[in-house]
Amino acid sequence: MKNWALIFLLIAALSTAEAQKQKADSLAALLRIEKTDTGKVTFMWKIANYQYSYAPDSALLIAQKALFLSEKIKYVEGESRSLGQMANGFLSMGNYLRALEFYIRKLKLEEKRDQPYNLASVTMNIGIVYVYREEYDKALYYLSRADSLITANSISDLQFNIKLNLGDTYFRKKQVDSAFAYFGKSLNIARDMKDGDFTGTAMTGLGHTYLEKGQLDSSLKIYTEGIRFLEAATDEDMICEATLGLAKLYRQLNKPDSAIYFARYSFLLARKDGFQSRELEAAAFLTEAYTNEKNNDSAFFYLQQEQALGDSLNSKEKIREAQVVSINEQLRQVEMAENFKRAHEERAQQLQLLLIGLCIPALFLITLLLSRVKVHVRIVRFLGVISLLILFEYLTLLLHPVVVEITHHTPFLELLIFVGIASLLIPAHHRIEHWLLNRLTVRKKGMTDGPLQIKRQRLKIKGNN
Numbered sequence: 001m002k003n004w005a006l007i008f009l010l011i012a013a014l015s016t017a018e019a020q021k022q023k024a025d026s027l028a029a030l031l032r033i034e035k036t037d038t039g040k041v042t043f044m045w046k047i048a049n050y051q052y053s054y055a056p057d058s059a060l061l062i063a064q065k066a067l068f069l070s071e072k073i074k075y076v077e078g079e080s081r082s083l084g085q086m087a088n089g090f091l092s093m094g095n096y097l098r099a100l101e102f103y104i105r106k107l108k109l110e111e112k113r114d115q116p117y118n119l120a121s122v123t124m125n126i127g128i129v130y131v132y133r134e135e136y137d138k139a140l141y142y143l144s145r146a147d148s149l150i151t152a153n154s155i156s157d158l159q160f161n162i163k164l165n166l167g168d169t170y171f172r173k174k175q176v177d178s179a180f181a182y183f184g185k186s187l188n189i190a191r192d193m194k195d196g197d198f199t200g201t202a203m204t205g206l207g208h209t210y211l212e213k214g215q216l217d218s219s220l221k222i223y224t225e226g227i228r229f230l231e232a233a234t235d236e237d238m239i240c241e242a243t244l245g246l247a248k249l250y251r252q253l254n255k256p257d258s259a260i261y262f263a264r265y266s267f268l269l270a271r272k273d274g275f276q277s278r279e280l281e282a283a284a285f286l287t288e289a290y291t292n293e294k295n296n297d298s299a300f301f302y303l304q305q306e307q308a309l310g311d312s313l314n315s316k317e318k319i320r321e322a323q324v325v326s327i328n329e330q331l332r333q334v335e336m337a338e339n340f341k342r343a344h345e346e347r348a349q350q351l352q353l354l355l356i357g358l359c360i361p362a363l364f365l366i367t368l369l370l371s372r373v374k375v376h377v378r379i380v381r382f383l384g385v386i387s388l389l390i391l392f393e394y395l396t397l398l399l400h401p402v403v404v405e406i407t408h409h410t411p412f413l414e415l416l417i418f419v420g421i422a423s424l425l426i427p428a429h430h431r432i433e434h435w436l437l438n439r440l441t442v443r444k445k446g447m448t449d450g451p452l453q454i455k456r457q458r459l460k461i462k463g464n465n
Contacts (some may be wrong), residue, residue, distance in 0.1 A: 024050035041066045041078035048085045052092050060089040080109050080118060084125075091129065100129045116153035120146050124162055131165070136173045143169060160189045160198050167205050171212075180209040197238075200229030204242045211249055219249050240266045240278040247285060260289050267305075280309040396421070 024047050031043040044066035051059035063085035070078035087102035103126045110119040127142035143166050150158045167182030183205035190198035203226025210219035223246050230239045247263035250256075267282035269275075283306040290299035396418075403417050 020050045021054055037069060037073045038075050038078060041070050041073075041075055041082070044069070045078065045081045045085050048082075048089070052089055056089055056093055060086060063089060076109065076113065080106055080113075083109065084122065087125070091132075096129050096133050100126065100133075103129060116149060117155055117158070120149035120153070120155055120158055120162075123149060124158065124165065127169070128165060131169055131172070134172075136169055139169050140166070140173075160186055160193065160195075160202075163189060164198075164202060164205065167202075167209075171205065171208060174212075176209050176212045180206065180213070183209060196229045197233035197235050200226045200233060200235065200242070201238050202226075203229065204238055204245065207242065207245050207249075211245065211252070216249060216253060220246075220253075223249065236269055236273050237275055237278070240270045240273075240275055240282070243269070244278075244282055244285065247282075247289075251289070256289060256293055260286065260293075263289060267302075276309055280306060283309060 027043050027047045027050070031040060031047065034040050034043055044062050048059040048063035048066070051062070063082050067079060067082035067086065070076075070082055083102050083106035087099045087106065090096075090102065091099035103122055106122045107119075107126060110122055113119075123142050124146035127139045127146060130136070130139035130142065143162065146158075147162045147166060149155070150162050163182050163186035167179045167186060170176075170182060171179035183202055187199065187202035187206060190202050203222045207219050207223035207226060210216070210222060223242055227239060227242050227246075230242060243262045244266040247259045247261075247266065250259035250262065263282050263285045267279055267286060270278035270282060283302050286302040287299055287306055290296075290302060399421065403414055406413075406417070
């Protein structure tokens with residue numbers, strides 16, 4: 001079965017690669033004049049979304065750039081989107097392990113947020129990756145979690161997708177009754193949505209389950225009806241699957257001519273559209289069908305097609321593996337450069353904090369020295385206040401990253417913690433300020449009042465004479 005959740009995973013093939021390139025180029029022009037970092041991140045992940053259809057390497061690189069910038073500016077939505085685009089890119093290249101890595105990173109991020117749609121979507125996507133890896137138990141675990149999230153939060157946009165994917169996974173596990181139940185649910189949802197393409201897809205799944213259960217009349221009826229919906233929606237990929245399903249049905253009905261007819265229909269349509277995996281499956285069926293009919297020439301022809309398609313797919317797989325190795329190395333180099341840049345920025349920040357830390361006792365020392373020379377008392381008082389303000393602000397600066405780490409960037413919790421810290425620091429600030437200023441200014445006052453008192457005494461003695 002085709003996984004319709006790939007609507008949320010991969011680039012929707014709504015136009016040609018040239019149209020996708022034009023859209024990406026238009027966004028790139030806007031990116032060049034964008035001033036805000038959040039705007040740049042948004043343009044970058046959108047560009048990556050279009051580039052996957054014609055330049056997956058470039059798409060992954062720009063998605064990685066968006067991810068780094070999002071992390072730097074603490075833009076969580078951009079980080080989530082960028083992680084999703086990275087995962088989509090690796091999935092499109094067949095690198096399921098790396099796709100899973102980025103989807104799980106996105107999942108961990110979404111688990112900390114209140115975005116049920118995003119959480120359900122990425123959970124479902126992880127399940128689909130496990131389907132591709134043929135790890136069906138793990139796939140069902142994540143798909144079932146996604147189903148619970150979708151139901152609990154009434155996410156109507158994902159209802160059809162999750163039911164269809166659960167049906168597909170159960171069918172692959174040969175649990176036909178469960179597959180039948182979920183395909184039936186997906187069909188009901190598709191009919192409520194009045195979506196012909198979804199309706200035809202769900203009917204194709206039900207056709208498979210009826211065929212597997214040996215209910216051939218029901219299978220024939222629903223395959224035929226489903227194909228009408230798919231033809232109206234021009235979904236030729238699913239038509240290839242449905243017509244090959246009909247071919248298998250007619251083989252069981254012992255109608256070889258009809259079986260060959262629908263298998264050839266699937267084969268030719270797949271060849272026209274470039275669906276090589278569909279073409280290979282139909283060629284294998286036709287090789288066996290013509291062999292059973294003792295039509296050696298046709299059997300040999302489709303055997304050759306089968307071998308050629310197998311070689312082609314294997315060759316493409318090798319090319320894809322080489323591309324994966326290449327892009328992994330490019331991403332690694334970019335990541336190393338980014339880590340070096342971040343380390344340099346962190347060192348610069350640490351040096352600034354160290355410098356500020358050294359300036360605080362230096363300012364206190366200057367204030368103490370000034371208190372011993374002939375300087376106006378207000379200057380000493382002002383420097384004392386500034387010294388204390390810098391000290392307490394420095395403490396707040398040091399504590400802020402720790403608070404952010406504890407609260408996971410939750411503004412309400414950050415506010416509560418900083419109010420608590422302030423309630424301790426402000427009284428301490430006033431007490432220390434009062435003590436320090438008394439210490440700093442008492443000598444100044446003593447030095448100023450002494451000569452005045454002596455002068456008055458002398459004036460008094462002089463007056464008495």
